Amino acid sequence: MKILVGFVGIAMFGSFVAFANSSISATKSMVLPESQTVKINKETAKITVLLADESGNPVSGHDVRLISSSNDDLIVPFFGTSVSGKNGEVVFEATSTKNGLVTYVAFDLTANSVLDAKSKVVYFDNGNYLFGNNNVGNSSGPVSALKFDNVPSTVPAGDSTTFTLTATDSQGQTVTNYQGTVKFSINGTNAFYASLPNDYTFMTDDVGAHAFSLASAFKQAGAYNVEARDVDSPLVYGEYTFIVVPKTGNQGTTQVVGSTSSISITNPVAGTYSNPIQVVSGNAKPGEKLKVFDNDIALGSADADTFGAFTYTTSKLSDGAHVIYVASVDDVGAVLEKSKTVAFTIGSGTPEVSGITILPSNAVLPNTKINVRFTPKDLLSKATLSFNGNLYDMSDSGKGYYEASFNAPADNGDYPLTFVVLDQLGSESLIDGKSSLKVSATGSGDFENLPDKGLIGDVDGLTAKAYDRKVTLNWEKPTVNADSVKNYRVYYGISPTKLTEAIDTYTNSTTWYIANLKNDTQYYFAIIAVDAKGATSSHFSNIVSSTPNPSVLSVPSPDVQQGLAGSEAVNELPKDPSQAGPEMLWMVVLSAFGGAFYLKSSKLFK
Incomplete structure (x- = not known):
């Protein structure tokens, strides 16, 4: 979803403060489309949001955002403002570049509340799509899967996100009459950091596709495998991996004209990003004209809204280093004031490896304690070693490498090391074929002349x-x-x-x-x-x-009680007690000391 200047992204929602005293009712307020079918490039969708309190009275002075289930929409306030008027009304105009059913929900920034009402619009480019599409009446087979749609490429940690869940048949068509109940869960060890939608039963109005608006959030960066499964038909399910990136606040370096700047950038933050398209958002003086710069080259213009918020979506940025800042400008484009700069890198691919160290370095004996050190060129969020069917979490040594310790296998052989790494953006990569551990009963690494296993029966x-x-x-x-x-x-x-x-x-x-x-x-x-x-x-x-x-x-066992325990180990003892080592020496010393003490005592009492 693309939103014109004057909007803030979802990531900004938590930073707003309510300015109006009136409270809205999420159930009494309405979201109404002027038409439910819109022809692409010919028509626009006009969607009216009516804010009301519990008594049904209109609520004015509330700032509203219209959120789309699609990433291909453009949404603007129809009358130039997103603040509700005396009748509680805000009108939006939406367009889309792709065929499909889109669900719209309204978010009241002032009340920090999502309205219960939703609006659905079908965009089409010709009649064949409109009458042949399964979302608007086309028949489909029984439901066979659940599909995640309209998921953002990355989600900032801590921000709420929106996605659509669609019921499909075996041919991928939407099952418009689906009314099952779905449960969401996390497959993995990071479920603690995820907040997922509650169980949901599809309604007739959903026509097989429901938008879960601002219903999910992830507290920590990483890859989250989210599963949606039909409660009554467990074989009907869908999975999607959400990529959550760090959000640590404004970490840019200072580059300000004047002692203090009223312009601040809240997104992006310093770091490395795989997504070449970035959303630049922040705060400035209300109504201020702004320009966004990348490496001192102007990317485009933006205006701060009535609360001072601004947002700008870049075009595809090139791989490499970028330094952005936002500047206020006058009517002729002259720069008046600059924000702090934010430096980040656009790049993708598997993290590079500087070295892999195994201690001891040569072939090892079975069951030897092993330490494996993995040194990447860039910092990681997490590193895991997959070895011989087991997973070992590698700890950050603080010295540029990650390490794990474990016992070598009991059997001879050459065992490969596989590393699963998570970079700072939460992207997971597999690194294998770089190193292996040699285990040899002789410690020589010669595996051709080792004794075979299987000569002894199983226990x-x-x-x-x-x-x-x-x-x-x-x-x-x-x-x-x-x-x-x-x-x-x-x-x-x-x-x-x-x-x-x-x-x-x-x-x-x-x-x-x-x-x-x-x-x-x-x-x-x-x-x-x-x-x-x-x-x-x-x-x-x-x-x-x-x-x-x-x-x-x-x-004590019966053998211990009867004095028979240990009899089977008698043959293991030395035949000559004098061969029993230092224990025998201590017995001699103690005996000599005891004898001397006895003789001295005897003389005293005579």
């Missing part, structure tokens, strides 16, 4: 029992080559699909416990067997879960 019968901050595991030996098992490898994590931690047992005992766990957190466990050459079972054991809890008492 089965895994059970878990929870205690305070620990879980005890028991399992059955493999049924194939059980005698060759040297030890077992325990995998665990907080998801059955992300067993990110691994630890090797000391012996081939079929009992082990994992300590230092978090109470009231559910953990998942799986086991594989390992022989002396490093060969492993082909598959995980059954996966079990358990939740440590301080209320669970650690009761």
